[in-house]
Amino acid sequence: MIRRLTPLFLLAVIVAPASAAELLDEQTGLIIDSGWxxxxxxCGGCHSHKIITSQRADRQTWLDIIRWMQATQNLWQLDPATEAGILDYLAKNYPPQAKRRRAPIPPSLMPLPLEDRRSQ
Ligand code: HEC
Structure with missing residues (x-):
C-alpha cells in the first residue's frame, strides 16, 4: 500500500506548488489572468508595467490612480468597458496586502528612554 501511494504523493508535492503559483508574462511581468x-x-505606453505590478490597491484606489493620470499625465479617456476590464483585473490581481508591516512592539518590550537608562 505504501509503495503504491508514494509515487502519487511525490507527484502531488511536485505539482501542487506549480499549479498554485501565478503565471507571469515574461515581457511585462503582469500576472496572466483574464483582462491582462x-x-x-x-498601461505600458508611458512607463514600465513594473510601476503597476509593484502597486497594491483596492478597486476605488486603482480608479483614483487612473483618474489622476488622466487629469495630470495625459492618459487618454478609456471607454467604460475597457476601464471596467482594467479595474477588474487590477483589483483582483493586485489587491491591498493584508499585512505589510509587523505589529507594533508592545511598550513593555521597548527600551527605556535614555534619561531613565542613565539613572540606573
Ligand atoms: C499617457 C501616459 C500614461 C499611461 C498610458 C499610463 N500611465 Fe500610469 N503614470 C503615468 C505617469 C507620467 C506616471 C508618473 C510616473 C512617475 O512618477 O515616474 C504614472 C504613474 C503610475 C502609477 C504610480 C502611481 C503612484 O502613486 O506613484 C501607477 C500605479 C500607474 N501609473 C498605473 C497605470 C495603469 C494601471 C495604467 C493603465 C490604465 C497606466 N498607468 C497608464 C502615465 C501614464
Whole structure:
C-alpha cells in the first residue's frame, strides 16, 4: 500500500506548488489572468508595467490612480468597458496586502528612554 501511494504523493508535492503559483508574462511581468492583455496594451505606453505590478490597491484606489493620470499625465479617456476590464483585473490581481508591516512592539518590550537608562 505504501509503495503504491508514494509515487502519487511525490507527484502531488511536485505539482501542487506549480499549479498554485501565478503565471507571469515574461515581457511585462503582469500576472496572466483574464483582462491582462487590456492592461498590457493600455498601461505600458508611458512607463514600465513594473510601476503597476509593484502597486497594491483596492478597486476605488486603482480608479483614483487612473483618474489622476488622466487629469495630470495625459492618459487618454478609456471607454467604460475597457476601464471596467482594467479595474477588474487590477483589483483582483493586485489587491491591498493584508499585512505589510509587523505589529507594533508592545511598550513593555521597548527600551527605556535614555534619561531613565542613565539613572540606573
Ligand atoms: C499617457 C501616459 C500614461 C499611461 C498610458 C499610463 N500611465 Fe500610469 N503614470 C503615468 C505617469 C507620467 C506616471 C508618473 C510616473 C512617475 O512618477 O515616474 C504614472 C504613474 C503610475 C502609477 C504610480 C502611481 C503612484 O502613486 O506613484 C501607477 C500605479 C500607474 N501609473 C498605473 C497605470 C495603469 C494601471 C495604467 C493603465 C490604465 C497606466 N498607468 C497608464 C502615465 C501614464
Amino acid at each position: 492583455e487590456i492592461v498590457r496594451v493600455h
